[in-house]
Amino acid sequence: xxxxxxxxxxxxxxxxxxxxxxxxxxxxxxxxxxxxxxxxxxxxxxxxxxxxxxxxxxxxxxxxxxxxxxxxxxxxxxxxxxxxxxxxxxxxxxxxxxxxxxxxxxxxxxxxxxxxxxxxxxxxxxxxxxxxxxxxxxxxxxxxxxxxxxxxxxxxxxxxxxxxxxxxxxxxxxxxxxxxxxxxxxxxxxxxxxxxxxxxxxxxxxxxxxxxxxxxxxxxxxxxxxxxxxxxxxxxxxxxxxxxxxxxxxxxxxxxxxxxxxxxxxxxxxxxxxxxxxxxxxxxxxxxxxxxxxxxxx
Amino acid sequence: xxxxxxxxxxxxxxxxxxxxxxxxxxxxxxxxxxxxxxxxxxxxxxxxxxxxxxxxxxxxxxxxxxxxxxxxxxxxxxxxxxxxxxxxxxxxxxxxxxxxxxxxxxxxxxxxxxxxxxxxxxxxxxxxxxxxxxxxxxxxxxxxxxxxxxxxxxxxxxxxxxxxxxxxxxxxxxxxxxxxxxxxxxxxxxxxxxxxxxxxxxxxxxxxxxxxxxxxxxxxxxxxxxxxxxxxxxxxxxxxxxxxxxxxxxxxxxxxxxxxxxxxxxxxxxxxxxxxxxxxxxxxxxxxxxxxxxxxxxxxxxxxxxxxxxxxxxxx
Numbered sequence: 001x002x003x004x005x006x007x008x009x010x011x012x013x014x015x016x017x018x019x020x021x022x023x024x025x026x027x028x029x030x031x032x033x034x035x036x037x038x039x040x041x042x043x044x045x046x047x048x049x050x051x052x053x054x055x056x057x058x059x060x061x062x063x064x065x066x067x068x069x070x071x072x073x074x075x076x077x078x079x080x081x082x083x084x085x086x087x088x089x090x091x092x093x094x095x096x097x098x099x100x101x102x103x104x105x106x107x108x109x110x111x112x113x114x115x116x117x118x119x120x121x122x123x124x125x126x127x128x129x130x131x132x133x134x135x136x137x138x139x140x141x142x143x144x145x146x147x148x149x150x151x152x153x154x155x156x157x158x159x160x161x162x163x164x165x166x167x168x169x170x171x172x173x174x175x176x177x178x179x180x181x182x183x184x185x186x187x188x189x190x191x192x193x194x195x196x197x198x199x200x201x202x203x204x205x206x207x208x209x210x211x212x213x214x215x216x217x218x219x220x221x222x223x224x225x226x227x228x229x230x231x232x233x234x235x236x237x238x239x240x241x242x243x244x245x246x247x248x249x250x251x252x253x254x255x256x257x258x259x260x261x262x263x264x265x266x267x268x269x270x271x272x273x274x275x276x277x278x279x280x281x282x283x284x285x286x287x288x289x290x291x292x293x294x295x296x297x298x
Numbered sequence: 299x300x301x302x303x304x305x306x307x308x309x310x311x312x313x314x315x316x317x318x319x320x321x322x323x324x325x326x327x328x329x330x331x332x333x334x335x336x337x338x339x340x341x342x343x344x345x346x347x348x349x350x351x352x353x354x355x356x357x358x359x360x361x362x363x364x365x366x367x368x369x370x371x372x373x374x375x376x377x378x379x380x381x382x383x384x385x386x387x388x389x390x391x392x393x394x395x396x397x398x399x400x401x402x403x404x405x406x407x408x409x410x411x412x413x414x415x416x417x418x419x420x421x422x423x424x425x426x427x428x429x430x431x432x433x434x435x436x437x438x439x440x441x442x443x444x445x446x447x448x449x450x451x452x453x454x455x456x457x458x459x460x461x462x463x464x465x466x467x468x469x470x471x472x473x474x475x476x477x478x479x480x481x482x483x484x485x486x487x488x489x490x491x492x493x494x495x496x497x498x499x500x501x502x503x504x505x506x507x508x509x510x511x512x513x514x515x516x517x518x519x520x521x522x523x524x525x526x527x528x529x530x531x532x533x534x535x536x537x538x539x540x541x542x543x544x545x546x547x548x549x550x551x552x553x554x555x556x557x558x559x560x561x562x563x564x565x566x567x568x569x570x571x572x573x574x575x576x577x578x579x580x581x582x583x584x585x586x587x588x589x590x591x592x593x594x595x596x597x598x599x600x601x602x603x604x605x606x607x608x609x610x611x612x613x614x
Contacts, residue, residue, distance in 0.1 A: 169393070172431035179430070183405065 009128050013135030019112040020143040021192040026112040029103045030144060031181040037160050040148030041141060042096040046085045046104060048137025051113050053081045055133035058121040065122075074117045075108065082107045112140060143188070150184050151175045316413070320373035322497045326488035327380055327543065333484050334477035337442035338388035342477045346383040348392045352399035353379030360408045374413050378402050381421035381543060384478025385536055385583070386428070389438050398424040418590040419547045422540070422583045429583070437579070439474040468533035479536045489542035498546040501555055505562025506541035506569075507532055513570040525574045537569060540582040550590040557593075557600040564589045564596075 019025045026047075033043045057077050058065075065073045086104050089097045097104060107113065116136055121129040153159055155175030157166030165171070174180045335343045357375035361368045369375075379399050386395055402424035407416045429436045467473055471481025479485075492498045510531050517525035531537065541562070545551060551561050565585045572581025589596075 170391075170432055170435065172397075172427075173433070174427050174431040177430060179427075 006128060006131055010131040010135040013132065013137070013139040014142065015139070015192070016196065017136075018139040018143060018192060019115075019136050020140060021189050022196065023112075023115070024189070025115055026110050026140065027185070029106065029110060030147065031178065031185060033100055033103050034144050034147040034151055034181060034184075035155070035176045036099070036152045037145055037148035038096070039099045040144035040146075042089070042093065043100055043103065044137070044141025044144040046089065046100075047107055047110060047113065047140055048134070049085055050078060050081045050107055050110075051116060051133035051137045051140075052130055053133075054078045054113060054117055055121040055129040056126055057081075058117045059124060059126045059129035062122045070118075070122065071114075074114060074122075078113050078117070079108045112136060147181075147184050147188065151180055155180060316372040316374065319497050320377050322492060322495050323377050323543065324373065324380060326491045326497075327377075327384065327478070329484040329487060330478045330481050330539070331380065331384060333471060333481045334384065334388070337472065337480065338440070338477060339443075342388045345386060345388065345390060345392065345395050345477065346380065349383035349386070349395040349399050350376055350379035352396035353382070353403050356400040356403035357408070360404055364408075366412070369413055372413060375403060378407070378420045378424075381539075382424050384539060385421065385425045385476050387436060387439050387475075388477050389440055390428075390432075390435055394428060394432055394435060398428045401427050414549055416549055417593075418587055419544050419550050422544050422586050422590070425583050426587060439476075441474050442472055442480075465529055465533065468530065475534075476536060479539045482533045482538045485538040485542055492542070492546075498542075499555075499558065501558035502545050502551060502562040502565075503541040505559045506537070506545055506566045509563040509566030510537060510570050511566075513567055514574075517570065517574055523574055525570070531570060531573070535573075535580045536582040540569075540586055541565070545586050545589070550593055552593055552597040552600065554597065554601050557596045560596050560600060561589050561593065564592065 013019065015022075017023055020027065020030050029043055029047075033039045054074070054077050058074055061073070061077075082105060085107070086097075089100075089104060116133060120132045124132070149159055153164060154172050157169070157171040158164055172180075175184070331346060335346070353375045354370060357370055358368060360366075361370075379402075382398050382402055383395060386398070402420035405427075406418060406420040406423045407413065410416045469482050471484070473480055489498070489503060493500050511528035514525050514531040515528045517523050518527060525531075526534065545562065545565050552558055565582075568585035568588055569581045572578060572584055578584070
């Protein structure tokens with residue numbers, strides 16, 4: 001992580017590690033609030049604010065928070081910023097507050113924010129953490145806005161409440177209902193996977209035990225082969241199997257090899273020590289002959 | 299020289315193939331289709347034509363877009379388009395029918411891998427998508443032999459009492475409803491043809507009929523519930539066409555006899571429960587869709603173990 005430049009920390013959240021489409025985090029608000037483009041932007045920006053602020057604070061406190069209580073500590077920090085956002089939205093944007101409803105306070109338990117605090121902010125300095133939060137937030141906002149636009153256009157015939165096709169054809173109500181959310185979500189995930197696979201990038205990288213939310217409370221912490229999360233375990237197993245097998249093969253073949261080599265070395269050393277004294281002149285001439293032969297062959 | 303195919307056993311040679319089966323299904327649906335066109339006029343014919351054409355076009359374009367070998371020859375797209383059209387009200391705008399066909403072929407069938415890989419019946423799912431999207435247009439019915447733009451009328455499902463006694467009329471289909479669902483006698487004839495041709499087995503339709511009729515008779519003991527009578531349950535709405543032509547889809551129903559019976563009974567119970575207690579007037583399509591989703595589990599729980607496999611399973 002530390003090798004990444006600040007720019008790539010910022011941009012990876014937008015497409016390569018888009019939190020919704022690539023990491024598949026925070027799908028609950030994604031499906032629930034994207035019935036209109038405006039709701040999508042409102043939700044996305046609120047979450048971005050919380051992401052950036054909580055990332056900065058978690059990063060600042062990363063050496064102070066004891067690892068056993070870090071999840072409650074993160075949640076408390078996140079909850080503080082969510083409360084601020086909720087009060088601001090209630091005061092200045094009451095319409096959006098009404099539209100987002102319970103999902104605004106539920107940003108507290110949004111897994112994107114907790115995952116970024118756990119995976120990134122807790123291990124990195126303040127500036128990269130802020131950039132990471134900003135990138136992830138923009139990726140989240142962009143995804144929610146695109147989903148909102150698609151669902152609003154097909155489901156209500158308008159974009160940002162401006163009528164587009166509403167008066168020409170009947171809108172498809174199903175797009176505003178939960179099934180429509182799943183349709184659009186599935187298709188967007190497929191599109192983003194197709195785009196990412198074209199560039200030859202792996203679909204989702206293994207997060208390992210360090211990045212796992214259960215790290216600390218997990219009985220198998222540090223032993224990723226026993227991990228209960230099937231994905232991570234499979235990936236780790238797949239990763240570790242090949243080198244292991246190779247190592248075992250190498251270890252098997254090394255023992256006889258090394259013995260033989262040592263035996264050969266001893267013999268050679270003895271031979272050389274005997275020969276050196278006698279055949280110094282004889283040995284000096286053959287290489288010259290060999291060189292000539294090679295030239296002829298060449 | 300004859301081409302030699304080397305395959306693993308069993309080497310069963312059969313003249314059955316997908317297009318032959320689909321041709322039989324189309325043939326079995328034709329009487330009900332013609333009857334629907336006879337009842338609801340030229341516009342119904344237009345709807346059927348547009349729906350079938352859109353399904354075929356969607357199949358062709360999708361195969362072209364994903365560079366897949368065209369699967370038009372198996373005729374399944376025609377069956378899907380025809381089944382969808384028969385489940386549409388005879389006044390639906392043409393573009394909605396075309397949209398429904400495209401959803402059936404592209405979203406429900408091809409996105410999951412094409413014929414044989416869809417988890418739900420394409421025609422049923424497309425009908426539900428249209429039903430949820432355009433509730434007004436999808437529930438605007440007209441009387442038979444009336445011009446397409448006349449006033450909509452009540453269907454037997456919307457609680458109109460005028461049909462309760464007129465079972466003969468329900469049997470022959472001379473009432474308002476979807477294009478191909480009303481004439482129970484012709485649908486039954488098509489079903490018997492399919493059973494005789496061994497395209498379908500009778501377990502699912504019979505279990506569907508029996509459980510729906512049985513449950514509605516049971517609910518009828520309490521008049522306050524307002525349940526339909528058993529015969530009325532069987533003859534109204536999409537139960538006939540759903541039970542015979544859609545619930546029996548090979549891909550989305552269990553392959554074994556016990557599984558088929560469980561599947562049919564589940565369809566019948568859900569249908570009657572939705573009709574009696576739900577907000578929607580009709581429950582056949584939702585019942586079949588829900589049972590489609592349960593099909594893998596039903597199959598797993600009802601298939602017998604092969605001889606000798608049981609002992610090994612116990613050792614573990």
